Amino acid sequence: MLAALLLVTSVAGPGAAQSTAADISRETRQLKFTARLAPRVIKPGQPLMVSVEIAPKPGMHVYAPGSKYRPIAVTFEPQPALTIDEPIYPPATPYYFKPLKETVDVYQSAFRLLVKMRTSASAQRRSIVLKGALEYQACDDHVCYLPESIPLLWTVRVDE
Numbered sequence: 001m002l003a004a005l006l007l008v009t010s011v012a013g014p015g016a017a018q019s020t021a022a023d024i025s026r027e028t029r030q031l032k033f034t035a036r037l038a039p040r041v042i043k044p045g046q047p048l049m050v051s052v053e054i055a056p057k058p059g060m061h062v063y064a065p066g067s068k069y070r071p072i073a074v075t076f077e078p079q080p081a082l083t084i085d086e087p088i089y090p091p092a093t094p095y096y097f098k099p100l101k102e103t104v105d106v107y108q109s110a111f112r113l114l115v116k117m118r119t120s121a122s123a124q125r126r127s128i129v130l131k132g133a134l135e136y137q138a139c140d141d142h143v144c145y146l147p148e149s150i151p152l153l154w155t156v157r158v159d160e
Contacts, residue, residue, distance in 0.1 A: 023035065023036050023037075024152070024154075026134075026150060028148060028150070029057075029145075030056060030057055030060045030062070030136075030138035030145060030148070031054055031055060031056045031057055031060065031062065031136070031138060032054075032055045032057070033052060033053060033054045033055070033134065034052070034053045035050060035051070035052045035053075036050070036051045036052075036053075037049075037050050037156075038050075038051075040156070040157075041156075041157045041158075041159055042119055042156060042157070042158055042159070043119075043158070043159060043160065044119050044120065044121050044122065044123040044124070044158060044160065045118060045119060045120065045121035045123075046118060046119060047116060047117070047118045048116070048117050048118060048119075048156075049114065049115075049116055050114070050115045050116075050117070051112055051113070051114055052074065052112065052113040052114075052115075052134075053110065053111075053112050054072065054107070054110065054111055054112070054113065055109075055110040056107060056108060056109070056110075056138065059140045059141065060108070060138050060139070060140055061095055061106035061107060061108040061138065061139055061140075062106060062107050062136045062137065062138050063104060063105070063106055063107075063136070063137055064089060064092030064105040064106055064107060065089055065105075066105060067104050067105055067106075068104070069104065069137055069144070070135065070136065070137035070147045071136070071137075072107070072113075072134075072135070072136040073087070073134075073135050073136070074087065074113070074115070074132060074133070074134050074135075074152075075132055075133055075135060076130050076131060076132030076133070076152075077130070077131045077132070079128060079130055080120075081119055081120055081123045081128050081158070082117055082118070082119055082120070082128065082130075083117060083118055083119075083120065084115065084116075084117040085115065085116040085117060087113050087114065087115045088113065088114040088115070088116075089111075089113060090107075090111050090112065090113075092105035092106060092107060093105070093106055093107065093108055094106075095108065097139075119158055123158050124158070124160075126157075126158055127155045127156070127157050127158070128155065128156050128157075128158060129153070129154070129155050130153070130154045130155075130156070131151075131152075131153050132151075132152045132153070132154070133149045133150055133151050133152060134148075134149070134150045134152060135147065135148065135149045135150075136148055
């Protein structure tokens with residue numbers, strides 16, 4: 001299931017992105033990203049919006065959904081207290097890779113993913129812990145790098 005980045009406080013293991021604010025930022029060899037959550041504290045049934053700003057580094061691209069290669073996605077372990085809509089992706093750019101004579105949909109410049117979600121109306125006052133990952137495969141004009149999976153861990157507070 002595709003999901004959003006929720007962050008209020010983070011308790012992450014080695015290699016996981018960490019922050020104690022509503023924003024989380026990370027840089028890899030191929031890209032930079034920042035995820036923003038609004039609001040940080042929710043009520044049962046209340047919607048949330050997560051915006052993930054992603055910027056491939058110069059000369060790099062990541063795959064869009066529908067590609068035969070691994071598309072960029074945010075995934076997480078199922079959480080019964082949340083309903084998560086499918087992410088909203090911007091239009092992709094066709095990219096022609098001459099050595100393989102194929103065209104694929106990619107993101108080569110900064111873009112934003114949006115994900116709407118909400119807690120169930122019966123969610124009780126508590127913290128919801130989400131374990132997830134940002135997953136992608138990046139390439140430049142010559143090399144496709146191994147797929148990446150960046151572990152993420154968040155806690156969101158539900159108030160009545």
